[in-house]
Amino acid sequence: MNPIIKAENLSFSYPGDEESKPVKALRGVSFEIPEGSFTAILGHNGSGKSTLAKLLCMVNLPDSGRLWVAGREITAPDATERDILEARRDVGMVFQNPDNQIVATIVEEDVAFGCENLGIPPAEIRERVDAALAAVGMSEYARKQTYNLSGGQKQRVAIAGTIAMNRRCVIFDESTAMLDPMGRREVMDIIAKLNREQGVTVLLITHHMNEAAAADRIIVMNQGQIYLDGSPREVFGKPAAMWAAGLDVPQTTELAYKLRQKGLDVPLYLFDAESCAEAVAEAVRRRSGKSAGGGKTGS
Amino acid sequence: MKSDITFGQYVGGDSLIHRLDPRVKILIALVYIVVIFLAKSVTAFALLTAAAAVFVLMTGIPPRLFFRAMRPLIFIIVFTAVINIFFMRGEHLLFEFHFIRVYREGIVNAFLIVLRILLLIVATSVFMTYTTTPLALTDALEQLLNPLKKLHVPVHEFSMMMTIALRFIPTLIDETQKIINAQTARGADFTSGGLLKRGRALIPILIPLFISAFRRADELATAMECRCYTGGEGRTRMNSLKSEPKDWVFFSTILLLGAAVVCLNLFFPVAAVKL
Numbered sequence: 001m002n003p004i005i006k007a008e009n010l011s012f013s014y015p016g017d018e019e020s021k022p023v024k025a026l027r028g029v030s031f032e033i034p035e036g037s038f039t040a041i042l043g044h045n046g047s048g049k050s051t052l053a054k055l056l057c058m059v060n061l062p063d064s065g066r067l068w069v070a071g072r073e074i075t076a077p078d079a080t081e082r083d084i085l086e087a088r089r090d091v092g093m094v095f096q097n098p099d100n101q102i103v104a105t106i107v108e109e110d111v112a113f114g115c116e117n118l119g120i121p122p123a124e125i126r127e128r129v130d131a132a133l134a135a136v137g138m139s140e141y142a143r144k145q146t147y148n149l150s151g152g153q154k155q156r157v158a159i160a161g162t163i164a165m166n167r168r169c170v171i172f173d174e175s176t177a178m179l180d181p182m183g184r185r186e187v188m189d190i191i192a193k194l195n196r197e198q199g200v201t202v203l204l205i206t207h208h209m210n211e212a213a214a215a216d217r218i219i220v221m222n223q224g225q226i227y228l229d230g231s232p233r234e235v236f237g238k239p240a241a242m243w244a245a246g247l248d249v250p251q252t253t254e255l256a257y258k259l260r261q262k263g264l265d266v267p268l269y270l271f272d273a274e275s276c277a278e279a280v281a282e283a284v285r286r287r288s289g290k291s292a293g294g295g296k297t298g299s
Numbered sequence: 300m301k302s303d304i305t306f307g308q309y310v311g312g313d314s315l316i317h318r319l320d321p322r323v324k325i326l327i328a329l330v331y332i333v334v335i336f337l338a339k340s341v342t343a344f345a346l347l348t349a350a351a352a353v354f355v356l357m358t359g360i361p362p363r364l365f366f367r368a369m370r371p372l373i374f375i376i377v378f379t380a381v382i383n384i385f386f387m388r389g390e391h392l393l394f395e396f397h398f399i400r401v402y403r404e405g406i407v408n409a410f411l412i413v414l415r416i417l418l419l420i421v422a423t424s425v426f427m428t429y430t431t432t433p434l435a436l437t438d439a440l441e442q443l444l445n446p447l448k449k450l451h452v453p454v455h456e457f458s459m460m461m462t463i464a465l466r467f468i469p470t471l472i473d474e475t476q477k478i479i480n481a482q483t484a485r486g487a488d489f490t491s492g493g494l495l496k497r498g499r500a501l502i503p504i505l506i507p508l509f510i511s512a513f514r515r516a517d518e519l520a521t522a523m524e525c526r527c528y529t530g531g532e533g534r535t536r537m538n539s540l541k542s543e544p545k546d547w548v549f550f551s552t553i554l555l556l557g558a559a560v561v562c563l564n565l566f567f568p569v570a571a572v573k574l
Contacts, residue, residue: 093525100518105466119534185454
């Protein structure tokens with residue numbers, strides 16, 4: 001399938017001022033995001049992941065390298081504002097701070113904002129907004145004030161806004177970072193549903209290992225470059241490499257890794273507590289079974 | 300604190316007046332204000348007062364709220380009354396003391412002018428501030444002023460600014476409270492000292508508030524751009540305002556009221572005075 005986003009050797013620096021030198025935030029990043037995929041971009045603060053997000057949603061343009069978004073090369077010499085605008089119809093972004101991306105006072109009017117900008121006829125906007133609010137489970141809040149919603153609900157409204165625009169790809173720039181655990185789960189469930197049921201390409205920028213584990217593919221950024229790229233199994237299968245880059249692995253992986261060093265055979269890629277606990281129990285049983293003659297080992 | 304922030308002076312309700320098309324309400328308010336200025340005779344004022352009472356009852360809003368709206372203008376009301384009573388000259392001298400002369404015309408005039416101010420307050424409260432949300436007013440104004448776009452008046456931009464300002468008022472109120480708490484926790488004192496000292500104490504609140512407001516504005520602008528916002532051109536609205544027959548029935552009522560006032564002025568000019 002055609003990639004919806006293709007990056008070739010992207011570089012970007014933030015200009016310095018009198019006191020600081022320019023900061024090279026991205027140094028030659030290349031990747032392809034196939035349509036319909038669910039990719040997580042991981043990295044600690046300053047790894048370049050948010051800079052990358054800003055390039056992908058065309059807030060900033062790269063210093064060098066080439067970038068295709070939804071089939072248009074926006075770094076082409078003859079690319080105009082028009083091309084960027086067209087590309088934005090297909091690729092959207094949900095930001096970190098829920099308060100600073102909601103424009104309207106009333107929930108449904110905020111969801112409609114993007115469609116209104118596209119100049120869609122009112123009757124169709126109404127249909128799309130109702131469907132989008134239903135998809136994120138916020139239908140009963142349609143006429144409520146955005147201000148009184150919880151953080152998780154605000155992010156769901158923001159997601160509904162991109163669903164209503166029928167976008168093919170949505171980038172989540174640490175969209176769960178300011179939420180409580182409950183709001184985080186709500187939003188993650190909807191992101192997964194968006195990808196599975198509506199076939200929307202999801203690019204999840206995060207520093208939560210467990211959220212990244214839900215993706216099909218993880219790209220790990222470090223010092224402005226791609227450090228690791230692979231399935232969650234592959235990436236979290238190298239805990240030592242992750243720790244070396246100043247990153248964590250899911251707690252279950254860390255536990256499994258430490259148990260393996262003690263000679264207990266537990267797989268590294270079980271990311272939810274339940275199945276990990278079962279695997280540990282299983283491994284302990286196996287070991288105590290082996291040494292059953294010896295008596296009381298494996299306590 | 301969060302849930303009871305009411306923008307402006309809007310008092311919720313579901314009366315006929317609440318449900319009128321906000322554009323028509325603006326027109327009604329404008330015509331109504333003109334009608335109030337047309338009134339010259341006591342009979343016309345009596346009619347308008349009765350009409351205002353009916354409108355107030357129709358909104359279902361407690362009348363004491365309308366008196367509350369008059370409170371900030373009390374100084375202007377008293378001042379106008381005093382000026383009229385003591386400085387208006389007429390034919391029927393009632394009272395004289397050195398240079399002070401009070402005429403009957405002056406008293407009648409003062410009474411009617413005060414009544415006119417009160418009627419104006421009631422008119423704008425009934426049709427605009429109390430029964431229409433600021434958001435609806437903004438939308439309505441944008442649509443009413445739409446023809447001005449041809450003259451390159453930035454109508455859409457203005458209304459977008461108003462909408463965003465309204466949207467961020469509660470957010471910034473919360474933020475202010477957080478900053479006050481944070482500064483109080485560090486030992487800042489906002490409640491003692493003279494005016495100057497208290498004014499200076501506001502600086503540590505205002506600076507963080509401004510910085511944060513600018514950051515929010517920057518992020519919001521980026522978010523709006525990512526949602527394909529390019530200004531008013533080619534933009535549609537999901538909820539376009541629709542006026543129904545009842546709106547125009549109400550509008551005609553106000554026109555009739557105006558006609559009645561003119562007739563009363565002409566044919567029953569009881570105590571008609573220069574106003």
